[in-house]
Amino acid sequence: MGKRRSLYLSFLLGPGAFWLLMFFVVPSLLVVVYSFMERSSSGGVIWNVSLEAYAKLFTFDPESLFVNDFVVIFLRSFWWAVLTTVACLLIGYPLAFYIAQQKPTARMILLFMVMIPFWTNFLVRTYAWKFILNNNGLINTVLSSLGMQRIPLINTPTAVLIGLVYGSLPFMVLPLYASIEKFDYTLVEAGQDLGANYFRIFTRVFLPLTMPGVAAGCILVFIPAVGQYVVPTILGGGKVAMLGNILAQQFGAALNWPFGSAIAVVFMILLMAGVLIYFAVEREEEAV
Amino acid sequence: MTSTNTTRWLLTFMVSLALALTLTACGGGAAPADDSAAEEAADEAVEEAPGEEVAEENAEEEAADEAPAEEAAATDRCGDPSQLADNLNIFNWADYMDPDILTQFEEECGVPVTQDIYSSNEDLIAKLLAGNSGYDLVFPSDYAVQILISEGLLAELDKSNIPNIENIDPNLMGLYYDPDNMYSVPFQWGTTGLAYNVNEFPDGPPESWAAIFDPDQVCQHSGFVSVLDDERETIGAALLYLGYSYNDTSPEAHQEAEALLKAQKECLASYDSDNFDDTLMAEEIVLAHAWSGAVATARSENENVAYTIPQEGGAIWQDNMTIPVDAPNRYTAEVFINYILDPEIGAQLSNWTYYFTPNKASEPLLDEYYFDLLESGGMLVDDDIRSRLQWIERSEESIIFSDTWTAVKAQ
Numbered sequence: 001m002g003k004r005r006s007l008y009l010s011f012l013l014g015p016g017a018f019w020l021l022m023f024f025v026v027p028s029l030l031v032v033v034y035s036f037m038e039r040s041s042s043g044g045v046i047w048n049v050s051l052e053a054y055a056k057l058f059t060f061d062p063e064s065l066f067v068n069d070f071v072v073i074f075l076r077s078f079w080w081a082v083l084t085t086v087a088c089l090l091i092g093y094p095l096a097f098y099i100a101q102q103k104p105t106a107r108m109i110l111l112f113m114v115m116i117p118f119w120t121n122f123l124v125r126t127y128a129w130k131f132i133l134n135n136n137g138l139i140n141t142v143l144s145s146l147g148m149q150r151i152p153l154i155n156t157p158t159a160v161l162i163g164l165v166y167g168s169l170p171f172m173v174l175p176l177y178a179s180i181e182k183f184d185y186t187l188v189e190a191g192q193d194l195g196a197n198y199f200r201i202f203t204r205v206f207l208p209l210t211m212p213g214v215a216a217g218c219i220l221v222f223i224p225a226v227g228q229y230v231v232p233t234i235l236g237g238g239k240v241a242m243l244g245n246i247l248a249q250q251f252g253a254a255l256n257w258p259f260g261s262a263i264a265v266v267f268m269i270l271l272m273a274g275v276l277i278y279f280a281v282e283r284e285e286e287a288v
Numbered sequence: 289m290t291s292t293n294t295t296r297w298l299l300t301f302m303v304s305l306a307l308a309l310t311l312t313a314c315g316g317g318a319a320p321a322d323d324s325a326a327e328e329a330a331d332e333a334v335e336e337a338p339g340e341e342v343a344e345e346n347a348e349e350e351a352a353d354e355a356p357a358e359e360a361a362a363t364d365r366c367g368d369p370s371q372l373a374d375n376l377n378i379f380n381w382a383d384y385m386d387p388d389i390l391t392q393f394e395e396e397c398g399v400p401v402t403q404d405i406y407s408s409n410e411d412l413i414a415k416l417l418a419g420n421s422g423y424d425l426v427f428p429s430d431y432a433v434q435i436l437i438s439e440g441l442l443a444e445l446d447k448s449n450i451p452n453i454e455n456i457d458p459n460l461m462g463l464y465y466d467p468d469n470m471y472s473v474p475f476q477w478g479t480t481g482l483a484y485n486v487n488e489f490p491d492g493p494p495e496s497w498a499a500i501f502d503p504d505q506v507c508q509h510s511g512f513v514s515v516l517d518d519e520r521e522t523i524g525a526a527l528l529y530l531g532y533s534y535n536d537t538s539p540e541a542h543q544e545a546e547a548l549l550k551a552q553k554e555c556l557a558s559y560d561s562d563n564f565d566d567t568l569m570a571e572e573i574v575l576a577h578a579w580s581g582a583v584a585t586a587r588s589e590n591e592n593v594a595y596t597i598p599q600e601g602g603a604i605w606q607d608n609m610t611i612p613v614d615a616p617n618r619y620t621a622e623v624f625i626n627y628i629l630d631p632e633i634g635a636q637l638s639n640w641t642y643y644f645t646p647n648k649a650s651e652p653l654l655d656e657y658y659f660d661l662l663e664s665g666g667m668l669v670d671d672d673i674r675s676r677l678q679w680i681e682r683s684e685e686s687i688i689f690s691d692t693w694t695a696v697k698a699q
Contacts, residue, residue, distance in 0.1 A: 041687045044417065069698035072698070135572050136570060136572060152511045155511070155556075155557045237514075237557055237560065238558055238560070239558055239559060245697070249697060252410065252411055253408055253690070254690040256694070259694075
């Protein structure tokens, strides 16, 4: 009986486990293993165990307060991803709420409008921003024709953030919409009957019940934003590096795979830690 | 509330569609090798736009003089047509191939050519090292040929398929990186120097690399300056300004260069190797670390753009046609190399790229405009300039360039 059961289980779990193994565990392990190898001057790795890559990543100059360039890139990427997520939330929440209030047909049309940009390649849309933000681009042409000072936009962190928010917004709006749309409005009436004002209803009833959407949206926006490559390259002029850029450089032109792998490993650990902390806090809140 | 289910279904569908599309945007691209990251997708997008416009511009003028010659020579220029493949995949620098030549090759020999773009030798090397790139022909510079040979990534050429190799200037054959030209045939050569906008430099060309490396001077044009996104060129030029050689690998020299490049960074608009001709032309950039021919391309559209080799010197380089060892269509690639070395095609190529042709037989066929443009723009190389130019060379120690570059880019 026990044997048959375990056979049955392995039959059911087999394909999934195989998939996870091939497409998640093996590649991740490969990255971890590579990060402990020696670099080969022509790309790839030399199969000798070495801590060279981590040593480079964690070499600090005491004069600069134990902050090296890579720490700066990590912090910058995280900080920009946080800004992007917050901006997307501030724009996306009211938008999703507004869409959810419309009649079904209008809703469909509005959702459709959120989706349509996806039909164009992300790169093309990012290049379009370049034409808007250029020194002689749309915004500056308008400003100068109004007799105002041109403002440097392209190749600045501002441009990168605009591009990040623009690209991530739909990933915030759609999950938010999905959870707002499910909301049962009789709960608002209940709140009113119990004498709560709108602010209180929002913070105590509406927001907690739409929290799954907020969480899903934030994760969908934050994680890709931390590793962004295209936006800082195109709108930042390749000057303001984020994690994605430094990774691409190590695996590409710099041909330092162990170092690239080490960055990726540290990055994965930090992200996983972040997500685990999030779930731990979540569970505690639920328990209360 | 009956529509809720439909809405939700539709939403799920759309989200999955969106995710699928985003994934394709990031990972896909059109390269024949499909291990590509967004990086290549970015490069390809750059490639597509300029390529097509230019095709239209040049189409009429040049097709006219080509037509009669084409029919007469058609068969010899295509080698043995029965051995030609159905297509040819080439991997090239941006704006480095007259699209008309590709069209003509297809019409004449029946082989369509697909071109992808890379922006540094290091990108090319990384791509070929990964294996199965699917490319039949690539265009590495001198020192990169040396690296590719030492890694065993290039195929030996069958010279009997490339009779036009005789047309090449003997001075440009047998250079240090491939002494017997077993693997490489010169494609174009040029120099690396400074491009400037004459309106911003009314007193004449900048005399020193200080214009772009001295923080005070470069910041006078803050936000309107670009340097090449290339570890060997950009660090090399900084080393030159500091009084070292382009190829210096000593840690002290690199520390100084790193500090200089980091200080320069805040006043740069961008690190740019494939778009600076457009930005110079549009005056989005008024001072650029640049390759001679691309600057000439910008000058052909905007006469305010000019070029100079500063007092400290600059780089000279030669790009080459080489065949990856795992190229699927080696014979067709050799036929294409031979086609490029045809006197007329060689002239057509340089008339379009504005770089220098290694092809002696093509020189008399170059347009007068080509020489006028290069002479007035400061791109021609005389003995005085030649004496100040250095080749980029590779040694075991030159890995330090990658480290310095990582540090600069990471800041």
